[in-house]
Amino acid sequence: MVAQAAREIRDGERVFVGLRLPLIAFVVAKRTHAPNAVGLFELGVVRDAPAAELLYTMGDNPNVAGAVWCARTIDLMGLLQRGDVDAGFIGGAEVDVHGNLNTTAIGSDRTHPTVQLPGSGGGADIASLAHRLIVIMPHDKRRLRASVDFITSPGHGTGGDWRARVGLPRGGPSVLITTLGVFRFVDGSAVLDSYHPGASVDRIREATGWSLRVAPTVRETDAPSEEVLAIIRQYDPHGFWTRRGE
Amino acid sequence: MTSKVVSLREAVARHVPDGASIALGCALEPAIPFAFAHELIRQRRMGLELIGPISDIAFDQLIGAGCVARVSAAWVGNVSAGLAHAYRRAMEQGVPRRIEVRDHSNFSIAQALLAGALGAPYLPTRTLLGSDIPRANGTFREATDPFSGERVLLIPAITPDVAVIAVQRADEDGNAHLWGPWGVTQEAALAAKSVLVLADEIVERAVIASDPNRTIVPGTKVTAVVRQPGACHPSPLQGRYRRDHEFFHEYHNATRSLAGFEAWIAEWVTGVADRDAYLRKLGARWEALRESGKPAFEVRF
Numbered sequence: 403m404v405a406q407a408a409r410e411i412r413d414g415e416r417v418f419v420g421l422r423l424p425l426i427a428f429v430v431a432k433r434t435h436a437p438n439a440v441g442l443f444e445l446g447v448v449r450d451a452p453a454a455e456l457l458y459t460m461g462d463n464p465n466v467a468g469a470v471w472c473a474r475t476i477d478l479m480g481l482l483q484r485g486d487v488d489a490g491f492i493g494g495a496e497v498d499v500h501g502n503l504n505t506t507a508i509g510s511d512r513t514h515p516t517v518q519l520p521g522s523g524g525g526a527d528i529a530s531l532a533h534r535l536i537v538i539m540p541h542d543k544r545r546l547r548a549s550v551d552f553i554t555s556p557g558h559g560t561g562g563d564w565r566a567r568v569g570l571p572r573g574g575p576s577v578l579i580t581t582l583g584v585f586r587f588v589d590g591s592a593v594l595d596s597y598h599p600g601a602s603v604d605r606i607r608e609a610t611g612w613s614l615r616v617a618p619t620v621r622e623t624d625a626p627s628e629e630v631l632a633i634i635r636q637y638d639p640h641g642f643w644t645r646r647g648e
Numbered sequence: 649m650t651s652k653v654v655s656l657r658e659a660v661a662r663h664v665p666d667g668a669s670i671a672l673g674c675a676l677e678p679a680i681p682f683a684f685a686h687e688l689i690r691q692r693r694m695g696l697e698l699i700g701p702i703s704d705i706a707f708d709q710l711i712g713a714g715c716v717a718r719v720s721a722a723w724v725g726n727v728s729a730g731l732a733h734a735y736r737r738a739m740e741q742g743v744p745r746r747i748e749v750r751d752h753s754n755f756s757i758a759q760a761l762l763a764g765a766l767g768a769p770y771l772p773t774r775t776l777l778g779s780d781i782p783r784a785n786g787t788f789r790e791a792t793d794p795f796s797g798e799r800v801l802l803i804p805a806i807t808p809d810v811a812v813i814a815v816q817r818a819d820e821d822g823n824a825h826l827w828g829p830w831g832v833t834q835e836a837a838l839a840a841k842s843v844l845v846l847a848d849e850i851v852e853r854a855v856i857a858s859d860p861n862r863t864i865v866p867g868t869k870v871t872a873v874v875r876q877p878g879a880c881h882p883s884p885l886q887g888r889y890r891r892d893h894e895f896f897h898e899y900h901n902a903t904r905s906l907a908g909f910e911a912w913i914a915e916w917v918t919g920v921a922d923r924d925a926y927l928r929k930l931g932a933r934w935e936a937l938r939e940s941g942k943p944a945f946e947v948r949f
Contacts, residue, residue, distance in 0.1 A: 421727070444754055445676035446829040458728040458893045459704070461677025463884050466828050467942065474830045475676070475701065476762055479755040483774055506751060507739070512784045513749075518739035520725030520732065522781060523702055524754035530775040556778035568778035569799030 403538060403598075404430060404634055404644060405626030406579050407491065410536045414438045415488040416481075418528050422643050423538055424491030425457055430633050442487060444524040446473045456638055479524070482531040485572060490528035493538045495519050496550045499592050499612040500564075501537060501557025501575030503529065504550040512552060522554050529555030534576045541580035547611040558590030565590075582606050584623055591615065596623040651820040652873045656923060659844050659872045660687045664810055667717070669697035671761070671808040671836035673706050676754075677727055678828055678886065680706050681814040681846045683879035683923040689713040690918060699761075699808050701754045701832055704883060705899055708732035709917070711747060712909050720750040720806065722757050728893055729900035734909055743906060751784040756803050758832045763805035764839025772800040811840035814880050815864065816888060818847035822870025823856040823863055828886030830864060837865040844872050846879040848888055859947060878927045878934065887941030892933070 407427035411417055413436040419428045420443075428441050429452040440450050443460040448471035453464045466472055481487055494503035495517075505525055507515035529535050535557070539545055557575045558564055565574050578585040578592055582601040585592040593615045597606055599622055607614045626634075638644045654662070664670065670688075673680040685706045688696070695717040698707050702723035710716050711724075712734025725732045737743040752760070759771040772793065782788040782801060789802045813833050818824035824845050826833060837843045843865055850873070856863060879885075882895035903909040920926045927934050 443829075445678075445831045458891065458896075459677040461675070461829055461884065462891050463678075463828070463886055463939070463941075466678075466886055472827070472829055474758075474834060475754055475832050476758045476835065479758060479775075483755070506780070506784070512751075512780075515739055518731075518736045520702075520735075521721065521723040521751060522753040522779075523723040526753040526779050526781055527755040527775045530777065530779065552784070553778070553780045556776075559778055565778065569774065570777050571774050 403579055403581055405630045406584055406623060407536060407538055408434065408630065410577055411436045411439050411489065416440045416442060416486060418442050418444065418482065418487055418490035418532060420491045421460055422493070426634060426637055426643060427491070428452060429637050430630055433633050434630065442478055442481065444475055444478050446475055446478060447471070456642065458642070479527055482527060485533065487532050489534040489536055490532035491536050491538060492525045492528055492555055494525070494555065496545050496547050497537060497539055497578060498547055498550045498557070500559060500561050500590050501535070501578060501587060501592060502550055502553045502559065503537065503555040503557060504552045506552045506554045508551055510551060526555045529557065530570055530573070532573050535573060537575050537578045539578065539580050541582040541606070541609050543609050543611050546580070546609070558587060561590035582609060586617070593617050594620055596621050598623045599625050652822050652870060653820050653850065654872050654874060656683060656687050656846070656874045656876055659874050660684070660691050660693070663842060663844060663871055664688065664693060666693055667695040668809040669699055671699040671811040671840060673700045673703040674811065674813065674833040674836040675829055675831040676702055677704055678884045679814045679826065679880050680704055680883040681812050681879050682706055682881060682883065683876050684812045684844070684846060685710055686917045686923070686926070688715055689913065699757070699806060699836070701757050702727070705732065705896060708734045709913070711735050711738050712744070712903070713913055713917070714744040716747050718748040718750065720752060720757070722752045722754045726896055726900050729897045733900070733903045737906060750787060751781045753781060756781070756788070758835060759803045760806040761832050761835035761839045763803065764807040765835045768805060770802045770804045772802055774800060776801055806839060808836065808840045810842045810844060811836040812844045812846065813837055813865065814846045814885065815848070816885060817849045817851045817855065818845050818873055819851055819853040819856050819867070820873060821853065821867035822865070822873045823853065823867040824865050824870070825856060825859065825862045826864040827862055834864050837869060842871040843869050844874065845870050846874045846876045848877050848879065848885060850875045858949070876923055879923060881927070881930070881934065881937070888939070889937045890939055892937055
């Protein structure tokens, strides 16, 4: 999942990195094919080199030491709203076939939730305003649902030109990477593009809450290289983030 | 110039009434004034509105302790461990009491505070169009931009009664230097009716005036200054101490049950007299987190 996420970062891009696995994907991309990518962090940090050690939050002191800019949230969000951010990463508790994400609450009544989740953070802003959204999720039938209870972070809405109709200036999910496979969005709907080594189309169909569409070119996801695995193990030696099954 | 320096106990007793709206944890993950949150719990403040982007368990503790009536925030959880158990109990079961939530994103809360700081009634934005957050929040309005005819979301200003900010150093008048990420700290301080500064260190005015670009808020906005070393533990303060990751994870595990939460508060909040006693209780663990950082290159004025 991390290796595939890293592949989604292109060289020279300005990327809203966020936390957890995307942070490690950023490190992998920087050290392999995208040495000129720039990482943006919504609490006010911009850096062109990954932090020297594993981060537990974007506000850890090592993420500030050696940064090229340390400013305000509004400055980073302004870049995002202007259209100066190429791609952003986001995860969630639930995602639907159109890439809409719920990180707010499970249940039909927001004021009396079945499960209260933490909320948007900056996720809804990244989903609204980045040119491209990269979604990362553990693959589970309860998480990949036909529809989500609450749209925290807008994906492609109901599909088609929905984003333009509601007034969003650009963007939307380009890819959904799960622990089992990779989906691309065609006309605002997720289509299975590849299955990870050890997974299969059937297993993914079984673990997906919507009626699965499969690309005619579906194939096995490229396995991560030894170099990439070595970078991941070096950066997260105890597997704090990478062995949580996220 | 009269000194604004007071003790943490006095700052809460004099300047934070029940029912106050308080911006707290405005730098996001770092520089969260946990010492202040704990003093609010010790003095049994009630009916508070908490305002902030994320709070990394500070809001969870205040909610669980029953101090809170409303939360206006983008995120309430435990950043490196997961969900916030006390927030869950309040929302799912009404324990210890029901709270009202006004959902935000980090950008919408930043814009609400910026509008407050500017003395503007609202700011227009393109974020959150198509999200369910505007409907759940209830205070935003969709509108048509009179210039372009495009759809925009209007975020009304938030002007907290009190902004509590933690900084590395301030003078006795409250001129405060904060380095590291600012998050929405400056907007919150400028928008607030009253600013309380928790300084790791009180310095001479000449230290602040030697580097005015580092001043996050001028003393003219500040009501009281508290000298409180280690005020942010377990969150980090740049160049002073690191984040205590394990403390967050221990809190997560300890507070899964209501009884566990109450035991945690009894041990770490109501069971210690003040922040200095809390740091002594941490002992060697606290000492191991301290760091001196690297100096920046000199700037000459």
